[in-house]
Amino acid sequence: MNSSALITMVLANGVVLSITGYFFFKVLTTAPPDSVDEDQANYPRGG
Template sequence: MNSAALITMVLAQGIVICLTLYFFYKVLKTPPVQEPDSFSDNDEESVRKND
């Protein structure tokens, strides 16, 4: 393998590894989105039947 091919391979693998680590870190550090509970928070009291 000549030196140009080796440099290209190492750069390509380095870029892929850096992008993978960046997005993995981003996924781990992003806080979860708080979603409302559809059964208790979104229902109106006047619509709900209490039989």
């Protein structure tokens, strides 16, 4: 593997890991909603 391919692979993996880590951290730190209305709590809504 030449150096340009290695750099591209490392950068691509770094971008994917950064985005995944950001959303994982966001999920862990987001507070639940204060209240849930009755209309919003009826999931799933069948047809």
